[in-house]
Amino acid sequence: MDDVDRKLLAALQHDATQSYAALAGQVGLSTGAVHERVRKLREQGVVRRTTVDVDPAAVGRGVLAFVLVEANAWMGDRPTREALAALPEVEEAHVIAGPASLLVKIRVGTPEQLQASLRRLFQVEGVTGTQTVVVLESFFERPLDPYPQTP
Numbered sequence: 186m187d188d189v190d191r192k193l194l195a196a197l198q199h200d201a202t203q204s205y206a207a208l209a210g211q212v213g214l215s216t217g218a219v220h221e222r223v224r225k226l227r228e229q230g231v232v233r234r235t236t237v238d239v240d241p242a243a244v245g246r247g248v249l250a251f252v253l254v255e256a257n258a259w260m261g262d263r264p265t266r267e268a269l270a271a272l273p274e275v276e277e278a279h280v281i282a283g284p285a286s287l288l289v290k291i292r293v294g295t296p297e298q299l300q301a302s303l304r305r306l307f308q309v310e311g312v313t314g315t316q317t318v319v320v321l322e323s324f325f326e327r328p329l330d331p332y333p334q335t336p
Contacts, residue, residue, distance in 0.1 A: 186231070189214065193222060194231070194331035201235045246274075246292040248299055249320040253285035258311035260286040268309045274302045285316065 277290035
């Protein structure tokens with residue numbers, strides 16, 4: 186991956202609906218060359234998907250919580266992944282090192298729906314406890330910076 190690829194990634198993260206011609210103007214290549222580079226970034230799995238950033242509150246999912254999930258078994262296996270993926274309110278799930286086995290990001294519409302979601306988490310095999318942090322306000326959520334920073 187070179188600097189042109191990183192510029193393309195930054196431009197696409199800013200607005201993935203841009204035409205190849207507009208992207209070409211930003212990175213100084215032909216439209217065809219940009220199309221080929223974006224195709225390769227997709228094939229290599231660098232660009233995993235193209236999506237729309239929806240305001241969660243506007244669609245009734247304004248309650249955000251991060252849940253530390255405690256377990257009595259390894260939670261990185263397929264059955265756990267499938268069980269969590271089956272819960273539509275679970276936006277992210279990560280196997281972690283630390284005080285719990287998983288970190289789960291949940292978005293729902295009400296505190297009552299959050300409580301129901303936590304009950305469903307307890308039905309996942311191996312789950313023994315949860316610690317929930319409810320977000321009161323989000324300052325920003327940033328896309329991945331394609332230019333790695335060195336300390």
